[in-house]
Amino acid sequence: MEEKGLFLDDVRIALGGRVLIELSRRVPPGGVLTVMGPSGSGKSSLLAYLAGFLDPAFTASGRALVDGAEITALPAEERHAGILFQDPLLFPHMSVAGNLIFALPESFKGRTARLAAAEKALDDVGLAGMGERDPATLSGGQKARVALARVLLSAPRMLLLDEPFSKLDMELRQQMRMLVFDKARERGLPVLLVTHDEADAEAAGGEIVRIGP
């Protein structure tokens, strides 16, 4: 069981007796598993299940492991699942740097060191010097990149992507796809991508699972 990556072990999610998802897969570090399906097919419930926020209306069985450790037995905050949604969802009451510093693990000590790490993360996504900005003043593309930088700073063990590119315009979308998948590969993070966009699935390059009617 000491295998690296994300392992979905006989995961089965049902809503009111209707089975939405039945899945056993391995996602290697840096690899991507794409789950495709129309809206309402329950593909987001898989993501919520892994993140630890499955609505109690759903019933789930099976388990999920990351690097051999069962995450589905852990509370949400100990799963270290980096999530990106279609909206960047930057915390509106914190500056850009504030968002990033908030994401840093508590074990990362020192005020100046934390600030420096945030600055560096901004630099890594091409937004050097934007730390003091109010997130509401950023462009859509900039927000998406801050959201990515934020999730990477938290030292996640996997990435969960819920149609993260669907609200960006065509050009930005391609850029963000490259950026996200590059970063994931660079850090060896297993990625679960949930989408209904074929181009996303293609760019991800990994295995594609289709669910729903």
Next chain:
Amino acid sequence: MLTRLGPILTILLLTGPIAFGLAGTVLPALGFLPALGGMELTLAHFRDLFFEPAIMMSAGLSLLAGLVTALFSLTAVMLFVAGFAGTRAFGRVQHLVSPLLSLPHAAAAFALVFLIAPSGMLARLISPEITGWQRPPDLLIVNDPMGISMMAGLIVKEIPFLLLMTLAALPQVPFREARMLTGSLGYGRVAGFLFGIWPAIYRQIRLPVFAVIAFASSVVDVGMILGPTRPAPLAVRLVEWMNDPDLSMRYLASAGALLQLAVTGLSLALWLRLERLGATLCKRMAMRGLRFRRDAPIRAAGLAAMVLSAGIVFAGLATLVLWSFAGLWQFPDALPSSFTLKTWIKALPRILEPLRTTLLAGLLSTLIASVLAILCLMHQEETGRRPARAALSLLYLPLLVPQVAFVFGLQLLLIYAGVLATLPALVLAHLVFVMPYAYLSLRDPWYAFDRRYDWIAAGLGKSRARRFLSIRLPMLTRPILTMAAVGFAISAGLYLPTVLVGAGRLTTVTTEAVALASGGNGRVIGVYAFWQMILPMAGFAIATLLPALIFRRFRGMQV
């Protein structure tokens, strides 16, 4: 789990005082009150009650007040929303009316008195030129035997409440689509609204309407200020008996409280009949395809009712403040001949203690209610279950059971427990009424919060407590402070529970102001009414300004 305590404590806090309070009213009504030597059950007190002079008149008056208040305020709100929702005028009137929500009933009642009394502002404005009055005419405008001025005072206060409730229900119905559809079928605005949209809205504001009926049919403070005196409305008489130095009057008061319960129940039952009648009428008209295209006058009436009701209260409040600074102010003069701070300076030492109690009781009950409301909402979020209709009705219980019916008994229990007229007892009594409003005020914004923020923070490795403190609380600062402002306004405006539980030793600006009503010293009443008005307003000002100040750098946090 901590959040589990939320619903449990809330249910206990809501039902406990009401259940025990009702029991504490029923037993003395049946003659059982060991402290006064009443050991055997008897119906004698009910017999005494029905021998009280004009008791049925008092009951009838209360019954009528409940129905008339609800009918008029609901009709005004309905016509206004039907005629103007979605227009610019709508927003303006909404802003005009909303502040009145925070105004205590007693303050609104005083405002009306100072406007319409024979020596009031209206009479002064038209005298002596139009009326020829050199002295206040000997007319019974305020305290009229039919209770018209009392109902008017209740109506101007309930309109803002029902408007707000309607506005909260409006986004949940396809308003624009229905308006366009009924319009394209040729229906007038009001008819289209009434036939197409109103049933869905009304279903959602039914409990608030019932609360209005229950309140108006058992009101004490407004009744004391504006209501008839011979006989007075039922609840007013009951409180007089309750406060009678002759303790054996408590039997009578308790029996009367049960009569009040029946009166309120009867008005609600009659209202249910009215509902059905209204629905049948609407259906008939709709089935006949009546279009009512030329409804401009009736729309104008809706607008006029809204503006007038708000205008009356604001003009009255301005008059009150004027009185508090007035030196000599002879009758037909529209303005005092001199201004002075004398009244304020004289009233100051006596008002400090009531002010302190108002603030303490208000802040403490609001704090507890806010924590409980948040715990309840967190618990609902965790379990994914929204409260059933039954649970919501429970929340309305303190607003549907006439206050006299259970606060009488509650007072008795507090006497037994030896905690009458203590701050904790007062806070507990206030909590019963603050809790429902706190919960209802926070519920929608809480549900509207995008929970994905919470998920993201958890993905970042933040614990529940950290997520709550760093994400949820700051992002919901505005609605949480608004909830607190609502709660505080409710507490500051509570009359009956404060009078009975405070037992004259703990007084608030509201109880003091009402106590001054019979004295008729306009200047002092002006000072107290000013505080009544300003305290809740200050709460709402803080709830608006503080978040704007804290988050001034963040555009995403502005409204």
